[in-house]
Amino acid sequence: MAASFFFRPFNSAAALSDFSGRHEMKDEGSGDAGRDGNRGPPAPIRQNAEGEYRNTDGHHRVTALRKVTALTGEDRVTGVTTTDGRTFPADLVVVGVGIIPNSELAQEAGIACDRGIVVDDCSRTSDPAVVAAGDCTARRMPDGALLRLESVQNAIEQGKSAAAALLDRARPFVAAPWFWSDQYDVRLQMAGLSAGHDRIVVRGAPETRKFSVFYFRDDQLIAVDSINRAPDHIAARKLLDAGRSPSFAQAGDEAFGLAGLLK
C-alpha cells in the first residue's frame, strides 16, 4: 500500500511526496505490485518536480520527498519528519493511503478478480455478460501479466471497449498508456510504461524546464516522460502506437525530427 502525504508548511503552500498515476502488476499472483513511483522518477524529472512554482495566487513551494516517518505535534500537527531526519513545519497534512479497487460486487458475483476485476483488452470479464472499465480493473496483457493503470485515458478507452463488447463488437484497447499531471507551471506528460527500461536519454535541457526523458529497453523505445514539451509527448504516443523507435542517439538529438519517423 502506498501513501502520499501532502502537507501545507506554515506561510507557504503545499508539498508532495509522490506523483505518478501508474500502477503495474509485474508478477501475477505474487503480490509484488511494482509501481514506477516506488522506484522514483529519474533525477531530471524528480528535480523538476521540486522548486518554486508560480500560479495566479503567487509563489508555491513544491518539494518531492521520499518517505514520511513521523508526524509531530500534541493536539494538532506541527511538523512532518522524513527519512533523511528533516522535520518540516506543517499545520495541515493530507494523507492519501493506497488504492484498493472496489471489486467486492464482482467478487460476490463470482467474477475473476486479482487486485482488480480481471479484464481482457476488450474490457470483458470472466463472465460473458459483464464488462468492467477503469481503476477497478486489472487488464490481462499479451504476456499474461496483469496491468493496473489508474488514469483518465485508461478509464475512457476501457469504457469504449466495454460499450463495444456489450454490442458484441471487439474494440481492443491497445494504445500506449498515457498520463498527464499539471503541477503549477510544470506539465508532466507520460507515454508508455517505463518499468524495465535499461537506458534513458534526455532530450532538451532540464534546467530550462522543457525536456523529455526517453526510456529504452533492448534499444527499443518503451516510454517517454515530458516536462513542458507537449510536441515530444504527442510524437512519443504516435511512435509507441506505431511500434516505431528512434535510435538512442536520435532520441537525444534535438535536431532530429521525431515526426519524420512516422512518415
Ligand SMILES: Cc1cc2nc3c(=O)[nH]c(=O)nc-3n(C[C@H](O)[C@H](O)[C@H](O)COP(=O)(O)OP(=O)(O)OC[C@H]3O[C@@H](n4cnc5c(N)ncnc54)[C@H](O)[C@@H]3O)c2cc1C
Ligand atoms: C488526486 C487524484 C489526482 C489524479 N490526477 C490524475 C491526472 O492528473 N491524470 C489522470 O489521467 N488521472 C488522474 N487521476 C486518476 C483518475 O482520476 C482516475 O484514473 C479516473 O478517475 C478513474 O475513473 P473511473 O471511472 O475508473 O473511477 P472513478 O472516477 O473513481 O469512478 C468510480 C465511481 O464508482 C463509484 N462506485 C464505487 N463502488 C461502487 C459501487 N459498489 N456501486 C456504485 N458505485 C460505486 C465511486 O463512488 C465513483 O464515483 C487522479 C486521481 C486522483 C485521486
